[in-house]
Amino acid sequence: MSCAFVAGVGMTRFGRFPERFIKDIGAEAVLEAIRDAGVNPAEIEVAYCGHTRGGSTVCQRILNEIGISGIEMVNMEDACASGSAAFRYAYLAVANGMADVVLAIGVEKLSDKIKGVIPPRKDDLEGLFGRIMPSVFAMIAKRHMYQYGTKVEHFALVSYKNHLNAVKNPRAMYRKELSVEEILNSPVICEPITLYQCTANADGAAAAVVVSERKIKQLGKLPVRIAASVLCAGGARVEDWDYTVSLSTVNASRRAYEEAGIGPEDLDVIELHDCFSVAELVHYENLGLCPKGEGARFIEEKRSYINGDVAVNPSGGLLSKGHPLGATGLGQVYEVVQQLRGNCGERQVENARVGLTHTMGGGVSGLESGACAVHILVR
Amino acid sequence: MRVPALKGICLYLPAFRIEKGLIASQYMQRARGTRTFRWFDEDECTMAIEASMGVVEGTGVDTIGCVIYAAEKGPYRRKSTASVIADVLGLSTDTLTVDITGSERVSAEGLLVAKRICEATGQEVLVTGGFCEHGEPGSDEDIHGGDAGWAMVVGEGGGIVLEEFWVARANVFVKWERGEDTYFLPDGFTVPFELLPTAAAILNRAIEKSGASKVVIGTSSNRLPSQLKRKLGDRNITLFHHDSTTTGVLGSASLPFAMADAVEKCEPGESIVMLAPGDGALAITAKSSDPDNVKIVRINAENPVVFDLYGLYRKIVTYSFEEADTSPIAYWRDAQRIFQLRGGKCGNCGKVFYPYSDLCPSCGFTPVRETVPLSREGRVFTYTTDHITPSPIGKVTHAVVELEGGGRIFVQMTDSLEEMVEIGAPVKLVIRRIHSGGGIENYGWKARMVK
Ligand SMILES: [Zn+2]
Numbered sequence: 001m002s003c004a005f006v007a008g009v010g011m012t013r014f015g016r017f018p019e020r021f022i023k024d025i026g027a028e029a030v031l032e033a034i035r036d037a038g039v040n041p042a043e044i045e046v047a048y049c050g051h052t053r054g055g056s057t058v059c060q061r062i063l064n065e066i067g068i069s070g071i072e073m074v075n076m077e078d079a080c081a082s083g084s085a086a087f088r089y090a091y092l093a094v095a096n097g098m099a100d101v102v103l104a105i106g107v108e109k110l111s112d113k114i115k116g117v118i119p120p121r122k123d124d125l126e127g128l129f130g131r132i133m134p135s136v137f138a139m140i141a142k143r144h145m146y147q148y149g150t151k152v153e154h155f156a157l158v159s160y161k162n163h164l165n166a167v168k169n170p171r172a173m174y175r176k177e178l179s180v181e182e183i184l185n186s187p188v189i190c191e192p193i194t195l196y197q198c199t200a201n202a203d204g205a206a207a208a209v210v211v212s213e214r215k216i217k218q219l220g221k222l223p224v225r226i227a228a229s230v231l232c233a234g235g236a237r238v239e240d241w242d243y244t245v246s247l248s249t250v251n252a253s254r255r256a257y258e259e260a261g262i263g264p265e266d267l268d269v270i271e272l273h274d275c276f277s278v279a280e281l282v283h284y285e286n287l288g289l290c291p292k293g294e295g296a297r298f299i300e301e302k303r304s305y306i307n308g309d310v311a312v313n314p315s316g317g318l319l320s321k322g323h324p325l326g327a328t329g330l331g332q333v334y335e336v337v338q339q340l341r342g343n344c345g346e347r348q349v350e351n352a353r354v355g356l357t358h359t360m361g362g363g364v365s366g367l368e369s370g371a372c373a374v375h376i377l378v379r
Numbered sequence: 380m381r382v383p384a385l386k387g388i389c390l391y392l393p394a395f396r397i398e399k400g401l402i403a404s405q406y407m408q409r410a411r412g413t414r415t416f417r418w419f420d421e422d423e424c425t426m427a428i429e430a431s432m433g434v435v436e437g438t439g440v441d442t443i444g445c446v447i448y449a450a451e452k453g454p455y456r457r458k459s460t461a462s463v464i465a466d467v468l469g470l471s472t473d474t475l476t477v478d479i480t481g482s483e484r485v486s487a488e489g490l491l492v493a494k495r496i497c498e499a500t501g502q503e504v505l506v507t508g509g510f511c512e513h514g515e516p517g518s519d520e521d522i523h524g525g526d527a528g529w530a531m532v533v534g535e536g537g538g539i540v541l542e543e544f545w546v547a548r549a550n551v552f553v554k555w556e557r558g559e560d561t562y563f564l565p566d567g568f569t570v571p572f573e574l575l576p577t578a579a580a581i582l583n584r585a586i587e588k589s590g591a592s593k594v595v596i597g598t599s600s601n602r603l604p605s606q607l608k609r610k611l612g613d614r615n616i617t618l619f620h621h622d623s624t625t626t627g628v629l630g631s632a633s634l635p636f637a638m639a640d641a642v643e644k645c646e647p648g649e650s651i652v653m654l655a656p657g658d659g660a661l662a663i664t665a666k667s668s669d670p671d672n673v674k675i676v677r678i679n680a681e682n683p684v685v686f687d688l689y690g691l692y693r694k695i696v697t698y699s700f701e702e703a704d705t706s707p708i709a710y711w712r713d714a715q716r717i718f719q720l721r722g723g724k725c726g727n728c729g730k731v732f733y734p735y736s737d738l739c740p741s742c743g744f745t746p747v748r749e750t751v752p753l754s755r756e757g758r759v760f761t762y763t764t765d766h767i768t769p770s771p772i773g774k775v776t777h778a779v780v781e782l783e784g785g786g787r788i789f790v791q792m793t794d795s796l797e798e799m800v801e802i803g804a805p806v807k808l809v810i811r812r813i814h815s816g817g818g819i820e821n822y823g824w825k826a827r828m829v830k
Contacts, residue, residue, distance in 0.1 A: 116767065117767055125716070125717070125734055126789045128717075128813060128814070128821070128823060129789055129790055129791060129813065129823055129824070129825075130765075130768060130775065130777065130791045130813070131777065131789055132765065132767070132768065134765070134767070135763050135765045135777045138763030138765075138777075139761040139762060139763050139777065139778075139779060140761070141763075142761045142762060142763060142802065143760075143761045143802075146761070146802050187766070188764075188766045189765075189766060189767055190763045190764065190765045190766065190767070190777070191763050191764045191766075192763075193763075236740030236741065239730055239731060239732060239741075239781070239785060239786060239787050240730075243760075243761055243779070365734070365789075366732075366734070366736070366740060
């Protein structure tokens with residue numbers, strides 16, 4: 001396999017845009033990514049588009065809006081990891097020598113579809129029994145508290161940090177600093193998770209132009225190399241499975257570290273799937289940033305802050321930046337690429353060289369998650 | 380010659396009561412005692428299932444060849460409730476399922492049909508029913524009604540032998556009909572004119588023929604038993620009827636409740652007459668051979684939770700589930716995969732898992748093939764209280780339960796207002812309503828705390 005690079009990224013602000021069509025939201029991000037890469041739109045050979053509720057041929061609708069047609073276009077669905085799946089397939093197309101310039105798009109418009117929690121599927125056994133995503137993570141939180149003595153304040157601290165980061169991110173949905181007290185005193189969703197520890201459904205889009213080594217040299221851009229790309233389905237929740245472990249995150253990150261030839265200690269910046277505060281805390285452990293059971297200490301000692309050992313979710317994460325499901329994975333890529341380029345202003349992680357994105361998607365009975373994607377980007 | 384006899388009775392009451400006086404006082408009326416009421420996810424079918432599972436617990440279902448659901452009404456208009464119960468019990472698909480509905484004497488009718496089937500085939504018959512009554516706010520049903528489920532097993536070798544029956548048809552209703560006749564009861568219920576002489580006539584005949592010393596009357600009326608007693612002259616008869624003071628009147632479920640009391644006081648060799656008024660009356664005579672051989676199980680008879688909020692009580696009993704996206708396909712799937720609570724057991728690594736899959740989720744061994752019944756008892760592995768899922772009490776507790784003997788299952792907790800759930804707490808799985816829509820009621824597993 002040859003190397004693949006991110007030449008350009010684009011992202012809309014995440015928020016609620018009931019007045020805009022999904023194709024317009026998508027087109028904004030794509031145009032920015034194309035301009036950022038400096039490629040001619042006619043050079044794009046393949047486009048992958050991740051979304052969950054956009055309807056059929058979203059990719060075609062978006063690209064038609066900006067005058068791109070006739071090329072190979074594939075629409076992909078992998079729940080919240082849809083955008084990351086699109087990014088991975090763009091990577092694969094380039095790395096396998098299939099194309100020199102490939103577009104990955106993630107897009108979602110939820111504001112006219114879902115209010116509040118995403119309803120469980122009635123054809124899924126646990127969905128039928130009433131499982132909703134916040135309850136899954138709340139039950140993980142209860143186990144973490146039971147097994148390791150973690151306190152509700154630790155979960156709230158994660159949310160505090162991510163809201164603090166989002167204040168410095170003009171494209172984030174919620175840019176308001178919240179105190180730990182405000183977070184804990186917000187309405188209870190699923191104990192111990194309160195409203196301000198939940199991500200918010202959003203509208204938005206993000207895109208990346210992935211190119212070959214030959215092309216990145218020709219463009220004369222700072223090369224951000226995709227050093228690892230892993231996508232896997234969630235692991236089975238067998239009867240002795242420890243709820244605080246995300247098997248797919250452990251597996252995907254270990255494979256990614258191996259592929260990139262690095263370890264978790266080499267990471268400077270991480271955008272991970274903090275759909276709920278507890279998720280980020282357990283993913284410190286799952287990604288190997290700290291030993292099992294020490295997630296609470298990791299946040300308490302501010303090691304995941306922008307100036308800590310490794311900046312986790314400097315963009316504000318899903319918690320504050322917003323979560324337009326299909327766009328989330330490419331939103332993470334956008335942030336990591338901008339961090340590696342040193343473009344992040346007040347929230348810039350000093351001398352960031354190695355970054356990781358981690359996206360999870362979906363809830364399926366019997367699996368600890370639907371999908372998990374991990375990418376490592378290196379400058 | 381086969382001898383059909385009563386082998387077991389299980390009586391189920393919901394966990395909740397409310398003072399009748401509290402309801403009555405909202406409408407400038409008075410009443411004393413308490414009434415039972417179903418939780419928002421219970422109905423006639425789930426209460427019958429609770430009782431059915433209670434009556435077969437320990438003895439298993441292998442000998443049961445027929446299920447009869449006998450109640451005034453069931454959840455479906457054109458689907459057999461007995462079939463739902465047979466599905467939950469895991470009975471084979473060639474098990475005969477029969478629904479009998481109609482008047483308050485329907486439980487006695489079920490028993491009679493069970494006797495006939497047992498005589499003809501030698502099979503054991505499960506007879507079960509549920510009763511729910513709430514009516515409009517302030518109605519007699521609201522104040523004086525009650526909710527319950529029951530189940531009885533009829534088969535050879537039981538302790539109370541079912542013998543003969545007498546029936547008299549009279550064109551009357553016993554159900555709490557309000558009218559201007561003289562039998563207007565103080566608590567608002569009516570016993571129509573013709574009922575008393577009709578019931579008294581066949582009761583006298585049944586007693587004469589059987590020489591019974593005990594009479595069990597299954598009626599909603601608190602007054603009818605004493606009126607009948609007067610019609611029996613100077614016979615030395617002990618009357619049993621279900622006293623509705625603490626439960627509310629239980630309609631067709633009154634008979635099994637009264638029967639259990641009589642069986643407990645019965646001597647070997649004694650005869651009993653069961654009398655069930657309704658469209659006339661039906662009497663069945665029974666002879667006690669070995670009354671200790673009748674298993675009697677009572678669920679939630681003790682320590683009920685007593686509500687002191689009328690509004691919340693009404694909210695719970697009138698709660699209708701959000702119309703969900705369900706279908707006969709979902710029902711079929713549920714009957715196959717959910718109701719029977721069977722999991723897979725890996726022939727390679729020995730892990731037990733739910734739901735069943737052909738491939739072992741733990742070691743990948745294939746094919747698993749073996750399904751195993753899972754225990755209904757377990758302990759909470761983790762839980763949360765969800766404040767956003769709609770519920771008449773404003774919250775729903777979710778739990779992952781580790782079942783005794785293996786298997787984990789995600790369920791909602793039920794039968795509780797307060798959160799007493801904690802990791803490690805013992806729970807029991809129960810069948811409750813999960814969602815409904817398009818005329819389909821879907822049932823599934825939930826868990827309640829074991830006290
Ligand atoms: Zn196995």
